[in-house]
Amino acid sequence: MKDVETTIEKFRQTGLKITPQRISIFNLLKDDREHPSAEDIYKRVLKIHPSISFTTVYKTLQTLRDMDEIRELSINPERVHYDPATDDHIHTFCTVCRNIEDFMPDHSCEYLELASSKINGFHVQSAEVYLTGICEDCSV
Amino acid sequence: MKDVETTIEKFRQTGLKITPQRISIFNLLKDDREHPSAEDIYKRVLKIHPSISFTTVYKTLQTLRDMDEIRELSINPERVHYDPATDDHIHTFCTVCRNIEDFMPDHSCEYLELASSKINGFHVQSAEVYLTGICEDCSV
DNA sequence: TTCTCTGCAAATCGTTTGCAGTAAA
DNA sequence: TTTACTGCAAACGATTTGCAGAGAA
Numbered sequence: 001m002k003d004v005e006t007t008i009e010k011f012r013q014t015g016l017k018i019t020p021q022r023i024s025i026f027n028l029l030k031d032d033r034e035h036p037s038a039e040d041i042y043k044r045v046l047k048i049h050p051s052i053s054f055t056t057v058y059k060t061l062q063t064l065r066d067m068d069e070i071r072e073l074s075i076n077p078e079r080v081h082y083d084p085a086t087d088d089h090i091h092t093f094c095t096v097c098r099n100i101e102d103f104m105p106d107h108s109c110e111y112l113e114l115a116s117s118k119i120n121g122f123h124v125q126s127a128e129v130y131l132t133g134i135c136e137d138c139s140v
Numbered sequence: 141m142k143d144v145e146t147t148i149e150k151f152r153q154t155g156l157k158i159t160p161q162r163i164s165i166f167n168l169l170k171d172d173r174e175h176p177s178a179e180d181i182y183k184r185v186l187k188i189h190p191s192i193s194f195t196t197v198y199k200t201l202q203t204l205r206d207m208d209e210i211r212e213l214s215i216n217p218e219r220v221h222y223d224p225a226t227d228d229h230i231h232t233f234c235t236v237c238r239n240i241e242d243f244m245p246d247h248s249c250e251y252l253e254l255a256s257s258k259i260n261g262f263h264v265q266s267a268e269v270y271l272t273g274i275c276e277d278c279s280v
Numbered sequence: 281t282t283c284t285c286t287g288c289a290a291a292t293c294g295t296t297t298g299c300a301g302t303a304a305a
Numbered sequence: 306t307t308t309a310c311t312g313c314a315a316a317c318g319a320t321t322t323g324c325a326g327a328g329a330a
Contacts, residue, residue, distance in 0.1 A: 012330095015283090015284085015330095016284075016285090017283085017284055017285065017328085017329050017330070018329075018330095019284095019285065019286080019328075019329070021285085021286075022285090037319095038319085038320085039319085051286095051287080052286080052287080053286065053287040053288070054287090055286075055287060055288075055321090055322090056285075056286055056287070058320075058321080059285080059286085059321095060285095062321095072217070074214045074215070074217055074270075075214070077212075077214060077220070078318090078319080079318090079319060079320090080217070080319085080320085090251065092262050092264075094262075095265070101262075103259070103260065103262070109250075109251065110249075111230065111249065111251070111269050111271070114271060119243070119271075120243065120276070121275070121276030121279075122232050122234075122241075122243070122271065122273055122274070122275050122276060123273045123274045123275075123279055124232075124271045124272070124273040125235070125272055125273040125274070126271075126272045126273070127269070127270070127271050127272075128268075128269070128270045128272075129251050129267070129268070129269050129270075130214075130267070130268045130269075130270070131251070131254060131259075131262065131264045131266075131267050132264070132265055132266045132267075132268075133262055133263045133264040133265040133266070134262070134263045134265070135261070135262050135263075136260070136261030136262060139261075139263055152305095155305095155308085155309085156309075156310090157303080157304050157305070157308085157309055157310065158304075158305095159303075159304070159309095159310065159311080161310085161311075162310090177294090178294085178295085179294085191311095191312080192311080192312080193311065193312040193313070194312090195296090195297090195311070195312060195313075195314095196310075196311055196312070198295075198296080199296095199310080199311085200310095202296095218293095218294080219293090219294060219295090220294085220295085
């Protein structure tokens with residue numbers, strides 16, 4: 001997601017409708033660096049739209065994912081998390097606090113750059129690097 | 141998993157018991173390059189032990205994973221797959237045929253080598269590189 | 281008006297667990 | 306004999322779906 005306006009425009013161009021619920025979800029996602037789960041986002045949108053359903057959040061996330069506006073992270077075996085950041089970076093998952101964090105390599109990652117390219121006949125649509133372990137705060 | 145004998149020895153040393161069911165599971169896993177799911181393994185062991193339960197297969201896989209004898213792959217959002225290969229390699233997942241395949245980089249992958257090391261205070265226990273897309277056979 | 285979205289309620293399904301009987305050591 | 310394993314059956318919980326009414330275009 002670059003910015004909410006661009007996402008809205010993309011929705012309109014695809015014939016999708018812009019609803020207050022969706023705008024709120026876009027806004028919440030835009031500045032999020034916490035890699036929220038669908039449930040996380042649902043709980044936060046509830047404060048703005050007290051009657052929104054989990055289904056609406058869920059379906060909007062699916063749509064955003066299908067449009068490549070957000071990335072779906074499978075690093076936590078318990079649930080899916082979402083990442084609105086589009087730049088190349090890898091993710092760490094702490095098995096103690098169960099937090100997902102970004103890790104920016106000092107030099108670009110050759111694998112992350114494979115997205116949209118072809119290697120050995122395989123057409124890469126998305127590339128993920130996951131590091132699982134224990135974060136600094138948890139390894140006292 | 142290097143070989144079944146070593147795995148058996150490792151089980152014995154940990155006070156775990158060796159059962160016919162487990163030996164069959166070890167043998168099936170050892171030569172597998174198909175990245176089977178728990179269900180896949182269950183179906184295959186059924187031919188050898190017609191009364192084995194899914195629970196037994198499931199718990200044995202958990203144990204093998206905890207002992208770092210096999211890797212758990214979260215590349216397919218539908219279910220977990222297992223990989224007995226311990227060498228560094230990355231995985232591709234075709235969203236059409238839903239097959240997982242190995243991809244050996246011609247030069248070593250810096251991220252896969254992070255396992256058991258520490259970066260920015262994060263103690264890496266396992267490192268995975270996942271490429272999702274469409275395989276050669278499916279992109280006709 | 282048309283077509284998509286929303287919200288509810290229920291289904292789905294891979295995964296996980298408790299427990300009693302069985303078997304390895 | 307002791308301790309772990311097996312198999313059953315049920316629970317769990319994130320995810321997914323069908324549908325009727327609401328709302329965007």
